[in-house]
Amino acid sequence: MSGTRISLLLILFILLFLAVIGRLFYWQIVEHDRLAVLAENQHFSAMEIPAKRGEIKASDGSALVTNKTAYLIYAALPEIEEEPKVIAGKLAPIFLDYEKSQKVVIEKFGEDEESSSSASIEEKEEDREKEEKDRKKEIEEEIVGRLNQPGVVWVLLKKKLPKEYFEKIAALNIKGVGWEIEQDRFYPEASMAAHLTGFVGSDSRGLDKGYFGLEGFYDGYLKGRAGRLNQEIDALGRPILVGVRKAVPPEDGQSLHTTIDRSIQYLVEKYLKEGMRKYRAKAGSVLVMEPKTGAILASASYPGYDQNHWSQYDKDRYRNPVAADTYEPGSTFKTVVMAAGLDAGVIKPETVCECSGPREVSGYKITTWNNKYYPNSTMKEVLQHSDNVGMVMVGDSLGKEKFLSYIRNFGFGKPTGVDLEEETSGILREDEEWRPIDLATSSFGQGLAVTPIQLVRAVGAIANGGKLMQPFIVKKIVSGDREVEIKPKETGQVIKPETAAAMTEMMVAAVEGGEARRMIPKGYRVAGKTGTAQIPVEGHYDPKKTIASFIGFGPVEDPRFVMLVKLDEPQSSQWGSETAAPLFFDIAKELFTYFGIPPSAQ
Amino acid sequence: MTERFKDINIAKSKEIINRRKTKVSHFVFTSKLALSFLFISIIILSLAQLFIVNKLATEGERIKQNELLTKKLSEENINLQNNLQTLGSLSRISKLAESQGFVKIEKVEYFNPSVSIAALKDSF
Numbered sequence: 001m002s003g004t005r006i007s008l009l010l011i012l013f014i015l016l017f018l019a020v021i022g023r024l025f026y027w028q029i030v031e032h033d034r035l036a037v038l039a040e041n042q043h044f045s046a047m048e049i050p051a052k053r054g055e056i057k058a059s060d061g062s063a064l065v066t067n068k069t070a071y072l073i074y075a076a077l078p079e080i081e082e083e084p085k086v087i088a089g090k091l092a093p094i095f096l097d098y099e100k101s102q103k104v105v106i107e108k109f110g111e112d113e114e115s116s117s118s119a120s121i122e123e124k125e126e127d128r129e130k131e132e133k134d135r136k137k138e139i140e141e142e143i144v145g146r147l148n149q150p151g152v153v154w155v156l157l158k159k160k161l162p163k164e165y166f167e168k169i170a171a172l173n174i175k176g177v178g179w180e181i182e183q184d185r186f187y188p189e190a191s192m193a194a195h196l197t198g199f200v201g202s203d204s205r206g207l208d209k210g211y212f213g214l215e216g217f218y219d220g221y222l223k224g225r226a227g228r229l230n231q232e233i234d235a236l237g238r239p240i241l242v243g244v245r246k247a248v249p250p251e252d253g254q255s256l257h258t259t260i261d262r263s264i265q266y267l268v269e270k271y272l273k274e275g276m277r278k279y280r281a282k283a284g285s286v287l288v289m290e291p292k293t294g295a296i297l298a299s300a301s302y303p304g305y306d307q308n309h310w311s312q313y314d315k316d317r318y319r320n321p322v323a324a325d326t327y328e329p330g331s332t333f334k335t336v337v338m339a340a341g342l343d344a345g346v347i348k349p350e351t352v353c354e355c356s357g358p359r360e361v362s363g364y365k366i367t368t369w370n371n372k373y374y375p376n377s378t379m380k381e382v383l384q385h386s387d388n389v390g391m392v393m394v395g396d397s398l399g400k401e402k403f404l405s406y407i408r409n410f411g412f413g414k415p416t417g418v419d420l421e422e423e424t425s426g427i428l429r430e431d432e433e434w435r436p437i438d439l440a441t442s443s444f445g446q447g448l449a450v451t452p453i454q455l456v457r458a459v460g461a462i463a464n465g466g467k468l469m470q471p472f473i474v475k476k477i478v479s480g481d482r483e484v485e486i487k488p489k490e491t492g493q494v495i496k497p498e499t500a501a502a503m504t505e506m507m508v509a510a511v512e513g514g515e516a517r518r519m520i521p522k523g524y525r526v527a528g529k530t531g532t533a534q535i536p537v538e539g540h541y542d543p544k545k546t547i548a549s550f551i552g553f554g555p556v557e558d559p560r561f562v563m564l565v566k567l568d569e570p571q572s573s574q575w576g577s578e579t580a581a582p583l584f585f586d587i588a589k590e591l592f593t594y595f596g597i598p599p600s601a602q
Numbered sequence: 603m604t605e606r607f608k609d610i611n612i613a614k615s616k617e618i619i620n621r622r623k624t625k626v627s628h629f630v631f632t633s634k635l636a637l638s639f640l641f642i643s644i645i646i647l648s649l650a651q652l653f654i655v656n657k658l659a660t661e662g663e664r665i666k667q668n669e670l671l672t673k674k675l676s677e678e679n680i681n682l683q684n685n686l687q688t689l690g691s692l693s694r695i696s697k698l699a700e701s702q703g704f705v706k707i708e709k710v711e712y713f714n715p716s717v718s719i720a721a722l723k724d725s726f
């Protein structure tokens with residue numbers, strides 16, 4: 001009997017032993033991969049170390065764009081204990097407060113300032129309260145929707161939340177609601193140079209991406225590369241010093257040092273805004289460039305936008321008009337055509353034009369802007385009077401091939417290469433498409449479309465002894481202690497230095513003998529040209545709508561700046577001499593003081 | 603003679619046996635000593651390892667605290683830098699200047715004498 005019991009016991013032990021072996025086999029072999037992952041998740045923490053996005057600095061080293069700490073709020077759904085509605089009720093007021101703080105008043109130009117609604121203050125207050133109540137409900141529903149998502153463990157609740165709002169959420173201590181530190185862009189000078197800097201939005205994966213301006217053009221340089229830290233942790237999540245630790249350091253983004261002069265940018269924006277209100281223009285731009293190097297010192301355009309709240313603005317506002325928008329330049333283009341004629345030797349400053357009346361070209365009648373004619377005008381006088389008939393003569397003297405060759409050499413019809421994402425090439429038809437009437441109208445700046453930066457660059461060549469420079473904004477790219485300098489680039493000698501000198505004197509005479517002579521700062525010699533171009537609308541020119549502009553450079557003896565002022569549809573007066581020219585000289589006066597340039601004749 | 607050889611052999615054998623016994627007991631004694639030493643060393647080293655690992659493990663908490671402090675200081679640093687930049691912004695300075703009664707210079711005089719400053723001294 002005892003022998004049987006022992007055998008039974010033995011069989012039992014063998015069976016138990018086999019069961020244990022079988023279970024071990026199951027856990028260690030069959031479930032190995034799954035358990036290894038779980039163990040790794042439990043014992044290892046994998047953390048992405050975000051890379052700092054590079055800064056954008058003005059020429060004096062001050063930051064135009066830098067970074068600030070922000071918070072990403074998320075919900076880990078398996079850890080949520082409270083009802084989604086309750087959580088939404090706690091979070092929604094904070095998110096709503098944040099939204100309210102982000103609302104901007106979008107300024108419009110060219111409209112009657114008294115066009116506000118006739119609603120009383122009480123009615124407006126009621127509307128606002130109702131709007132807030134509705135929006136709070138929407139936010140709550142959105143949060144509830146996200147928290148109730150099936151099959152997910154992690155949901156995003158809010159991105160880029162500033163510290164003061166994050167602290168309120170942290171104080172609520174809601175189980176399952178967590179946060180990560182992230183970065184957001186910060187603009188110490190508020191919306192200054194928005195069109196130049198561009199803004200940072202998200203790409204299709206939700207990662208930061210630069211759009212427009214420098215943020216867009218240099219996105220690859222600015223964004224850097226995130227690092228990674230894998231380390232062994234204990235049950236409480238604390239790092240184990242003797243454990244495994246693998247770190248890949250982040251590569252911070254490279255910083256851009258620009259040619260933008262903060263002071264010039266500030267005063268250009270200030271004067272342009274005042275000018276827009278004074279002349280009631282729909283839009284306006286000012287571009288200031290250093291003619292000897294092509295460095296962009298300032299560029300302002302209105303309507304603009306605030307990079308912090310870019311999503312609240314119309315998309316049309318994001319593009320920098322000085323590089324992205326084309327327009328018919330009008331009489332300012334006469335400087336380029338005249339320079340071409342002088343350089344080709346087909347005219348001289350003393351060449352006389354009959355100019356006694358309108359000129360007929362291919363059945364079209366070309367007249368002057370004011371229907372006044374000056375018979376036997378010299379080329380100098382043609383420019384002074386902004387005589388369209390005289391300019392047609394210059395164009396005819398050049399002929400189509402030479403005319404187009406000079407226009408292309410001056411950089412029209414192709415991008416200038418400036419480092420802005422949204423630059424366009426302007427509109428210059430193929431040579432075969434040019435008819436005699438096109439040559440005639442283009443001689444006085446109508447019938448072709450240029451960008452403001454193309455025109456500034458071309459006139460800059462006149463100021464620079466005939467050398468055409470490539471405009472640029474970034475002069476240095478810095479990464480840690482490494483620097484890459486971007487040197488000024490000369491793209492060609494488009495006219496001879498003697499031609500440039502002669503053209504400069506003609507432009508000085510145009511200013512001193514023209515409508516703008518009363519505005520010249522005393523003792524300074526400025527070369528310039530006004531422009532009043534009609535705007536083409538559905539195949540014809542609108543007689544009431546113009547683009548008023550003035551282009552010039554100074555001081556003539558040693559040009560420090562070339563500047564274009566352009567106002568779209570000014571309501572106070574159509575004419576460049578009465579709107580853009582005074583604005584140009586107001587800014588020029590400030591620039592002379594800023595650069596410390598004394599008057600040449602005291 | 604044979605008896606004597608027998609006695610001598612026995613004595614010699616006993617001597618050899620005694621010598622062997624001494625050697626064995628010596629060997630046993632030395633082995634015991636070595637084993638004891640080994641055993642004690644293992645105990646001591648194990649205790650030491652336990653102590654060191656425990657100490658290092660708790661250092662993890664300090665590392666975490668230091669990491670948090672570093673993050674906090676880094677954040678504070680960024681905030682201070684940004685505040686500094688905002689204080690130096692041109693629009694702020696311009697508004698401040700206006701509120702303090704500063705006005706724009708309307709006319710700028712450029713001082714460019716044809717004689718030296720020292721020579722002009724008497725005229726002041």
